[in-house]
Amino acid sequence: MDSRDLRVSDAEREHVGQLLQRAVGQGMLSLGEFTERMDTVLAAKTRADVNQVLIDLPGIQLRPEYLRQMQAQYAPAQPPMTGPPPVAGAPVAGAPVIRGRMSNISRKGRWEVPPMLQIDTRMSTVVLDFTEAVMQTQVVNVHVNDYLGSITLVVPAEATADVNGIDPVASSTNSKVRSGPPFGPLHLVVTGRLRFSALTVRHPIGTALRQFLR
Structure with a gap:
């Protein structure tokens, strides 16, 4: 079997x-x-499906031998996928999760x-303050599932x-x-579902005033 026809793993x-x-x-x-392209990745079944989203990007197309090495490193005991592929907009397996039930959560x-x-x-009430945080990448994906x-x-x-990926029901974004x-230090891509909830993305209090005074 061609390596491109093998099932893709969550780590990949x-x-x-x-x-x-x-x-x-x-x-x-x-x-x-x-x-x-992320929708394609989340719904991908085979490595060929995944590779097509990178084929026109210079220097970062995944080679089959690298995929084998990565799978051995991150998921050596992972069995073949038997269930349906993830739906578009679903959270990425392996990403860190902040969970809360009737809680106040702050970072x-x-x-x-x-x-x-x-x-x-x-x-729950969640406040994530990125102003002094240590970012690994400029673009950070935040997937929410809140009720x-x-x-x-x-x-x-x-x-x-970018909050256009939010699916709200009786909620405010x-x-x-x-x-x-x-172009700045951080770009958030917020996706997911809100049910009877409120999501706000803002600068620290007083930012507009400080910019005006400068």
Whole structure:
């Protein structure tokens, strides 16, 4: 069997997602193209399906021998996939998860931010402050799954955000930051589902005043 016809693993999907983030940061992909290609990655069944999203990106096409090495390193005992492929917009397997049930959750100061982060909360208040955080990548994907809660994402003054991937039901989504292409220290791509919830992306209090005084 050709290596391109082998089933793709969750570790490979996560790695391809990181490569696509890097391509966005280098200006090779727009945010719309990034979203479309991530949908393809999440629904991919074989390595050929995954490789097609990288084939036109210079220098980062996955080679079959590298895929074998990566699978041996990250998922040596993983059995073949038997269930249906992930649906578009689903969280990426292996990404760190912030969970809460009727809780107050806060991250601030110099906390480490992974390239992909999931928020899975019910009836909770979540505040993630990225202003002093240590980022591994310029583009950070945040996947939310919240019910009857409140999520606030505080980003640095020059940061941008894309919240168009949110699926709200009886919820509010409010981004008070620019949504243009990544050019500052951080670009958040927020996706997922809100049910009777509120999500806000904003700068620290007083940012507008400080910029005006300068």
